[in-house]
Amino acid sequence: MSQLVADLVSVENDEGAAPGGRAIPPRSAAQKRRRRKETLSAYAFLSPWLLGLLAIVLGPMLASLYLSFTRYDLIGTPEFIGLDNYVRMLFEDPRFYRTVGVTAMYTLISVPAILIFSLLLAMFLNRGIRFLGIYRALFYLPSLLGGSVAIAVLWLQVFGSEGIFNAVLALVGIDGPSWIGSPSYALLTVIALSVWTFGSTMVIFLAGLRQIPDTYYEAASLDGASKFRQFLSITLPHLTPVIFFNGLLTIVNALQSFTPAYVISGGTGQPADSLLLYTVYLYLRGFVDFQMGYASALAWGLLLALAAITALLFWSTRFWVFYGEDS
Amino acid sequence: MTTTPAARISPDLLEPSGSRGRRRRGGLFMPRRATNSRLLAGWARHAITIAVLVVMLYPVVWMIDASFKPDAQIGSTLLPFQGPFTLENYADGLNPTSTLNFGLYFFNSFVLAILAVIGNVVACTLTGYAFARLNFPFKKTLFAVLMGTLLLPYQVTIVPQYILFNELGWLNTYLPLVVPKFLATDAFFVFLTVQFIRGLPRELDEAARLDGAGDWGIFRRIIVPLLGPAIATTAMFTFIATWNDFLGPRLYLSNTALYTVPQGLVQFVDSTGQSSIGTLFAMATLSITPLVGFFLASQRLLTQGIATTGLK
Numbered sequence: 001m002s003q004l005v006a007d008l009v010s011v012e013n014d015e016g017a018a019p020g021g022r023a024i025p026p027r028s029a030a031q032k033r034r035r036r037k038e039t040l041s042a043y044a045f046l047s048p049w050l051l052g053l054l055a056i057v058l059g060p061m062l063a064s065l066y067l068s069f070t071r072y073d074l075i076g077t078p079e080f081i082g083l084d085n086y087v088r089m090l091f092e093d094p095r096f097y098r099t100v101g102v103t104a105m106y107t108l109i110s111v112p113a114i115l116i117f118s119l120l121l122a123m124f125l126n127r128g129i130r131f132l133g134i135y136r137a138l139f140y141l142p143s144l145l146g147g148s149v150a151i152a153v154l155w156l157q158v159f160g161s162e163g164i165f166n167a168v169l170a171l172v173g174i175d176g177p178s179w180i181g182s183p184s185y186a187l188l189t190v191i192a193l194s195v196w197t198f199g200s201t202m203v204i205f206l207a208g209l210r211q212i213p214d215t216y217y218e219a220a221s222l223d224g225a226s227k228f229r230q231f232l233s234i235t236l237p238h239l240t241p242v243i244f245f246n247g248l249l250t251i252v253n254a255l256q257s258f259t260p261a262y263v264i265s266g267g268t269g270q271p272a273d274s275l276l277l278y279t280v281y282l283y284l285r286g287f288v289d290f291q292m293g294y295a296s297a298l299a300w301g302l303l304l305a306l307a308a309i310t311a312l313l314f315w316s317t318r319f320w321v322f323y324g325e326d327s
Numbered sequence: 328m329t330t331t332p333a334a335r336i337s338p339d340l341l342e343p344s345g346s347r348g349r350r351r352r353g354g355l356f357m358p359r360r361a362t363n364s365r366l367l368a369g370w371a372r373h374a375i376t377i378a379v380l381v382v383m384l385y386p387v388v389w390m391i392d393a394s395f396k397p398d399a400q401i402g403s404t405l406l407p408f409q410g411p412f413t414l415e416n417y418a419d420g421l422n423p424t425s426t427l428n429f430g431l432y433f434f435n436s437f438v439l440a441i442l443a444v445i446g447n448v449v450a451c452t453l454t455g456y457a458f459a460r461l462n463f464p465f466k467k468t469l470f471a472v473l474m475g476t477l478l479l480p481y482q483v484t485i486v487p488q489y490i491l492f493n494e495l496g497w498l499n500t501y502l503p504l505v506v507p508k509f510l511a512t513d514a515f516f517v518f519l520t521v522q523f524i525r526g527l528p529r530e531l532d533e534a535a536r537l538d539g540a541g542d543w544g545i546f547r548r549i550i551v552p553l554l555g556p557a558i559a560t561t562a563m564f565t566f567i568a569t570w571n572d573f574l575g576p577r578l579y580l581s582n583t584a585l586y587t588v589p590q591g592l593v594q595f596v597d598s599t600g601q602s603s604i605g606t607l608f609a610m611a612t613l614s615i616t617p618l619v620g621f622f623l624a625s626q627r628l629l630t631q632g633i634a635t636t637g638l639k
Contacts, residue, residue, distance in 0.1 A: 042463035052510025060487035
């Protein structure tokens with residue numbers, strides 16, 4: 001599970017390099033020729049990716065940095081306006097703080113909820129339960145469906161005023177409001193949808209739990225350690241790389257979630273901007289108002305925030321992530 | 328424009344299957360006897376699991392059931408599988424109207440998803456092979472760049488990409504949604520393939536090289552035939568992500584003749600609201616059928632794929 005982490009932390013330890021590959025200078029002309037040939041064919045294999053990297057990833061990234069200093073509505077040429085977009089973002093746009101607040105709330109509730117819920121269920125299912133394969137599969141199913149418009153449309157019904165959620169509440173005598181129409185509850189329905197897709201996270205936890213050798217638990221129970229003690233001293237430390245991995249993944253996913261909030265709010269972020277996730281706001285500014293410069297500034301704001309969060313998380317691993325005795 | 332952002336990955340698909348066995352904790356020291364309390368605990372465990380599952384999956388089952396009911400009957404009962412049964416919603420939904428043509432949208436979605444799958448599989452295996460097996464200058468740097476793009480939020484490139492594709496005259500074509508796949512921009516799948524190839528024995532390559540095979544020959548004859556699981560994982564997750572993608576088509580396709588299913592569903596909600604909810608649910612149900620079908624057909628591969636890759 002920690003391969004991604006290891007690769008991200010130290011790409012220098014790229015094991016793909018042949019032993020002694022580039023360290024030893026080529027000795028003979030034949031070796032030189034062979035190396036040149038290998039380089040040529042490597043770049044031939046890489047050419048689609050390199051082209052994509054330049055034309056569709058890095059190029060647009062730089063272009064978006066430049067555009068963030070301009071005013072541009074797709075017609076004519078971008079007009080350079082210095083830091084105006086960023087000034088507007090930070091000091092003149094109340095909706096910017098609204099969208100940051102909504103996104104932060106969404107992330108701060110859904111990410112811990114997903115992590116805790118999926119870890120508890122994974123531990124619950126890990127104790128040699130029968131039909132594990134079937135259960136695991138069924139828990140995973142919503143993860144496949146969660147990002148689809150079909151489920152967002154279903155959510156509109158479930159949490160509408162005439163929806164089945166209220167029908168269930170009516171059984172116990174509660175007269176529920178239209179949850180998606182209420183500024184106080186609408187975001188919770190979208191959070192519920194994201195927590196509903198916890199299965200993929202749970203499956204990763206399950207795989208992580210299985211990597212912990214049984215012998216540790218056997219030794220611990222021989223020493224008389226309680227189940228809770230075993231959880232604290234064996235399960236949790238061994239699972240920290242997986243918790244880190246899942247945490248990073250869930251945060252990145254949360255910050256990029258678009259479809260559910262868009263569909264449930266009818267493409268507006270309403271009611272009262274309570275569903276104005278950052279992605280939705282960026283979409284509205286960029287592709288409804290065609291404020292390409294301002295949308296680019298918003299995008300760079302997100303990139304900086306995400307970079308800061310990621311860096312902080314990676315930095316924090318030294319204090320809490322346990323990579324095993326051997327490393 | 329992936330609906331699933333690109334941060335995920337992990338260890339090798341080649342984890343020895345022995346370590347995947349079910350754990351019987353404490354089994355060695357405490358032989359299990361089926362005492363009454365233990366049996367009860369086992370049943371309780373299943374009961375709790377099933378209860379959670381029922382709550383989770385109930386809305387979907389309810390929707391599928393509602394799609395087979397006349398509009399007037401929907402919402403009359405919370406218990407599924409009661410009352411009249413009709414296929415009318417499906418007939419209504421698939422019947423083209425002046426504003427909606429779901430038959431066409433399903434066709435479009437399939438074409439788009441298949442093209443994306445081909446693009447990703449071809450481009451990501453080519454790139455993955457170079458990173459996993461070949462040596463070349465700037466390899467470490469480029470690999471670091473690849474890993475960096477994994478965590479890059481798509482929002483950062485979305486505006487200039489739109490401008491670029493607009494300049495190229497690609498609006499209202501599938502090119503903006505398909506060409507990036509052929510250029511291996513889904514870094515995640517490249518990484519998945521690299522990891523997988525790293526796990527294949529190098530002896531095979533070397534034997535082929537001694538027999539005079541070049542890099543292309545080794546890739547074509549040795550690596551690709553062994554890449555089955557990695558290709559299947561790439562293909563399946565690409566299909567699902569493309570099938571579910573809403574933002575990409577929303578940006579680039581405004582001509583209704585090119586619409587995909589998610590666009591059709593949103594259009595349906597916008598134009599009819601809640602007035603013909605049965606038809607809406609019929610089309611929504613139909614739209615998740617390929618996903619559920621995929622899921623059932625390859626349940627093992629999927630859940631193992633996710634466990635090893637972390638992809639949603």
